[in-house]
Amino acid sequence: MGAGPVPPGCRGLLLALVVGFLIPGSAMPQTKRVKETKESPSTSPLTAREIAKKALESVVLLVTEDANGKAMTLGSGFQVGSGIIATNYHVIKDASRVYASFHGGNPKFEILGTLAVDEKNDLALLRLGRVVAAEDPYDEIVGLAVALPLATGSSPTEVGDTVYVVGNPEGLEGTFSEGIVSALRNDYIQITAPISHGSSGGPVMDRYGKVIGVATAFISEGQNLNFAIPVTKLLPLMRNLSAVTPLAPHPSSRLYSWSPPDKASLRGIKRIQVLIEHLDSDVESLGLTTNRIQTDTEIRLRRAGIPLTPWAGAEDEGTLYINVNTKKVSEAELYAFSLSVEIRQEVNLKRNPSVAFDVPTWSAYAVGTCGIDRLSQIRDAIGDFVDRFVNTYLEMNPKK
DSSP states (O other): OBOSOOOHHHHHHHHHHHHHHSOTTOSSOTTOEEEEOOOOSOOOOOOHHHHHHHHHTTEEEEEEEOTTSOEEEEEEEEEEETTEEEEOHHHHTTOSEEEEEETTSOSEEEEEEEEEEETTTTEEEEEEEEEEEOSSGGGGTOBEEEEOOBOOSSSOOOTTOEEEEEEOGGGOTTEEEEEEEEEEOSSOEEESSOOOTTOTTOEEEOTTSOEEEEEEEEOTTSSSOEEEEEGGGTHHHHHSOOSOBOOOOOOOEEEEEEOOOOGGGGTTOOEEEEEEOOOOHHHHHTTOOHHHHHHHHHHHHHHTTOOBOSSOOSTTEEEEEEEEEEEEOTTSSEEEEEEEEEEEEEEEOSSOTTOEEEEEEEEEEEEEEEEGGGTHHHHHHHHHHHHHHHHHHHHHSOOO
């Protein structure tokens, strides 16, 4: 976001004066001068217009690319300090390059890498780098961005509170929406303010203009079912910044296999129970948790409109069973893993219908290795297989 208009006759002189103050070769070029904002002692709420103006100066559109320069995902982020961008970890986790642009699209900045990562809570802090594209060279030097204040918990978030979300849904930059807190979940704040693809990583703000959460997920089949990660999960990262870690992903390998899909076995299943075998304690402590996989899987099924049940006991119900085994490779920062995703149903012997067994009627398997800092790739593999099941299920059980 550039500054106000400058008379053509003065631009060259002003540009030269500003360039004269830059230090050649500095690690953080003075492309964005950040106006730090501290929490106001005032308890007076701001108007929606005031909150939008402040937030739009901070929010960025994140565009990620793979090693071949191919665009991967869109996301959102916001400044929490000088040259520090907060976002969701899943937005940047597999990217080789990430670019950020403020509201208005110019200039475009390179992301140098991560300063802190919390895979368990899907959060990351990024270091803003140099300008890589700008329509106006003046924008490369003079800019103004606001570091949004974070709520510290002195005034807890409650159900019914008004909230505002800023992001870039489907790439539509600078979208501002209003809603309320509809529920407080274990690891999430449920809100009614809309969240769409491209909004992940954007700020969720209260009526005082303070960030109370980071937008992360939504359920498309539901009405106003949107979720944010509480800002209390972000505060520890702010206190434990490290040197910049490059974005290049850790090498890994996966070998997939799955049984020939018996599509007919999925026809008529009306409800699904999700059952996750408990993971090893060491990977649980690193963020690959049973609860997170359970939540990921249930969100995928709900998005597809597949009803869930806490216990599959009827003949028109099935169990989606997920099992993960991991082992750290000796003297290496690698984990070997195997995982299976199965649909289990109760079937009767043809020769003796009174005898029933709980057996897998659809299954998928994967084995491989991944870096200790890339355990999320196991989570991704599970998501891939759950998506395969969802697609096959919807094919055999079309919505009427």
